[in-house]
Amino acid sequence: MRRGVSYALLLVVSAWILFPIYWIVRASLMPLGTSFHLPPQLLFLPTLANYREILTNTDFPSYLLNSFVVGVTATALAVILAVPAAYALVRYRFTGRRTLSLVLLTSRMALPVTSLVAFFVQFNRFGLLDTRVGLTIAYLSFNLPLAIWLLIGFIEQLSVEIEYAAMIDGCSRFEAIRRITVPLIAPGMAVTATICLLFSLNEFLFAAVLTSFNAKTATVAVYGYLGQDRLDWELMTATSVLVMLPVLLLAFAVRRYLVSGLTLGALSE
């Protein structure tokens, strides 16, 4: 009886979670101009025509490409820079360690408009507005602290003894890091990279301010379509699904780590 109630409640929750996602996927698969009919058509012949239209007759593919190029570059740079930094924060006690932790923490609290006004003025001066390079720099501002925090969690789980063992065998400390630590935290680096990429692909505010056409990202394009009220829901939802689907797949791959990613590892297991 009690179990039945629990399952009933969980089903309601599932429906509540899934419905908005289902609703836009559904609209994206409907023939043009039919998704808003009321009462809603329960049966319809799904079509990929909206996706074909978006991918062949609009600039959307180039916006999607911008999202991925900027996201992947900012992620790769963040992880490469973060590995040695996280290692140093875990394995050494040094002057300025607390200050650095504080800077990393504050970057999580700061209102994005703070750094955004600075980026906007400086990028304007150096011709970086509406460029992928500029947006990548801006994305590093949240990816790098995030990558450092996440990698700290992974490195803390490693026993230092194994590095000592390697050093007995004649490795220098840096060699031990490169040959022992890095391979051992490779899975952690993959998780970190996935989470950084996920947040980068979802990002909207920085891209909306710092890009306009050449480096415009997919999320900004989705918002642009939203603004034109006459654009058909079927096409708008198709672009949305194209943005969100890769992100949800990434999220599924790292589902166990997503919460610690959002809490700077405050709850990592």
Add this chain to the structure above:
Amino acid sequence: MQATTTRRPDLTVAGARPRLGRGADPYLLLVPALAVLFLVSVYPTIYAFYLSLTTHVGGVNEFVGLENYAQMVRDPLFWDSLRVTATFVIGVIAIELALGLGLALLLNQGLPGEWFFRTLLVLPMAATPIVVALAWRIMLNSTFGIVNYVLGLFGIPPQGWLGSAQLALPTLMLIDAWQWTPFVALILLAGLQSLPRGPLEAARLDGATEFQVFRHITVPLLGRVIAIAAVFRFVDAVKTFDIIYGTTGGGPGTTTQTTNIFSFLTGFRWGQLGYAAAIAITLTFVVSLIAARLLSSSSD
């Protein structure tokens, strides 16, 4: 690799373990990250502070001291935005903690198939926020939206939702709750699963009812985890941008114009970058203070 040594190998000149806190090693490892961090995080913050002391007149930045901050204190729009922010933030934290706790308890019973529901919970928190805004805008459309249609079947007249001065802010809280309740639930679930078994069982043996156990044992033991969930929701709720900008844009009027949205509009729609920086810096400062306060009071 199983080398178990009783004596540490001679790794440094001084012997014993590699020295912690000495030498240039940590700094060498940190230099690349620090340099970039300075460039993309520290310097922009300093520069934003400088901008907050200037105003843009005829193509040049003119130094005006604390004038932007003084303007902020006098600006009714600023105070209005703080009120909207407080309502939104307190509202979503209350809703999400209550629903999240219920959901966590539901998922902590060891039911078969729990993994499936737990996996579903990941979807909203990873969903692209601007797409979430679009999805809800379509569902809540006052003429063609499915929500008004379904309500109509029960004889409830169509609502304006995002276009109504009364309903827009509560509707945004609902959207935020859709996206973030699962996050709160997963944090609390992790907390529930790490609770010590002893006190719970002792209370049950002493004849406590399930509700008494929950009220007097579970919730106090969960205190710190609840506080962590609340702090992160607090920080992120203040920063909420995409779902507001993508649905109401701060309207109708200024009814959903949070301070974050207000600072964005000030800077990038009305072109007052210095004033926008002053607002954003002030709010960052306030948020950090409150977050630190919440965390320290929870760890007592």
